[in-house]
Amino acid sequence: MADDCEVYCRYRGGNLSVHIAAHPGEEAYAGDALLEAVIGPYLHGGLSLGQLCRYAGITINGYAPPLPTAVEILKEGLLDLSGExxxxxxxxxxxxxxxxxxxxxxxxxxxxxxxxxxxxxxxxxxxxxxxxxxxxxxxxxxxxxxxxxxxxxxxxxxxxxxxxxxxxxxxxxxxxxxxxxxxxxxxxxYLCRPQKPAILLxxxxxxxxxxxxxxxxxxxxxxxxxxxxxxxxxxxxxxxPPATLLAYNIDTGERVPDQDPIAPCPFDSRVAAWVAGGEDRWFWGTQSCGIPLGYR
Structure with a gap:
């Protein structure tokens, strides 16, 4: 930047972020966020410098790096994120x-x-x-x-x-x-063993x-x-088909509604049948506030 403040650009998981340091010599990532945007597919992380400058409408010392060639696109796993x-x-x-x-x-x-x-x-x-x-x-x-x-x-x-x-x-x-x-x-x-048996996928x-x-x-x-x-x-x-998962305390069997996932997720009928086939079976397990949670 013209004021010698560092700029940090990151593209990961389809998310593009741009941060700028508050003062010269400070870390850019800890500074102000100029941009936080989802521009690509889930888990995608390939973005060339030319793409970044073209999409953001910026130059580097007045120079616009070229867009990647067809060979570079295939080799680097890049995608067209221009909106086209x-x-x-x-x-x-x-x-x-x-x-x-x-x-x-x-x-x-x-x-x-x-x-x-x-x-x-x-x-x-x-x-x-x-x-x-x-x-x-x-x-x-x-x-x-x-x-x-x-x-x-x-x-x-x-x-x-x-x-x-x-x-x-x-x-x-x-x-x-x-x-x-x-x-x-x-x-x-990542799951503390509960007092009751629990089998996860x-x-x-x-x-x-x-x-x-x-x-x-x-x-x-x-x-x-x-x-x-x-x-x-x-x-x-x-x-x-989408299904709503519910959270339970694995030890007590009690519902923990404040830990329910926010949105339904797609579900395989074979997975649903397996989870429903036993009280010790859970789709997913984790911990929250010291409570062993299971989802079904």
């Missing part, structure tokens, strides 16, 4: 069979969408890929049979090569990993689940793509 591209990001904790059924729902019910494995380009190849010591999973593409072709200007997620069909820009991407039985639980270390004795993510992107002025995205969203809601 629309994104739909959906997530749910679900079982592996439900994830496969959701993918099938889209491919089998929407004639405009083709399904393919993005690793080998094989049509409908449900290839399980090793994802580490404790997990297996897959990553599949949704390509359009017809409609406007994307260009690098609109920054598609990637290109899928489908054997016998050709190359198609990816309209959407579905990712899921199924955790194997009896792994070390993710949340165990992903804990030993729990249900094999993990996060499923659906990502779609299309030009904001493309009405046919918007309609298709709405149809896919409706399929998601039918497969994973």
């Amino acid at each position: 591209t629309t994104f739909l990001d959906l997530g749910v904790i679900c079982t592996h069979p439900s994830a496969i059924e959701f993918y099938d729902d889209i491919v089998n019910n929407l004639s405009e969408v083709m399904g393919c494995d993005d690793v080998n380009g094989n049509w409908h190849d449900f290839k399980l890929c090793d994802r580490g010591e404790f997990a297996i999973g897959w990553r599949m593409c949704l390509a359009r049979r017809s409609g406007p072709m994307y260009t690098m200007q609109h920054w598609p997620l990637e290109i899928a090569n489908i054997e016998g069909v050709g190359s198609f820009p990816v309209f959407g991407l579905i990712q899921h990993a199924a955790f194997q039985a009896n792994n070390p639980p993710r949340w165990y270390t 992903r804990e030993k004795g729990g249900l094999d689940v993990d996060d499923l993510w659906l990502r779609l992107s299309f030009p904001a002025n493309d009405e046919s793509s918007r309609q298709l995205a709405e149809e896919i969203y409706n399929i998601f809601v039918r497969r994973f």
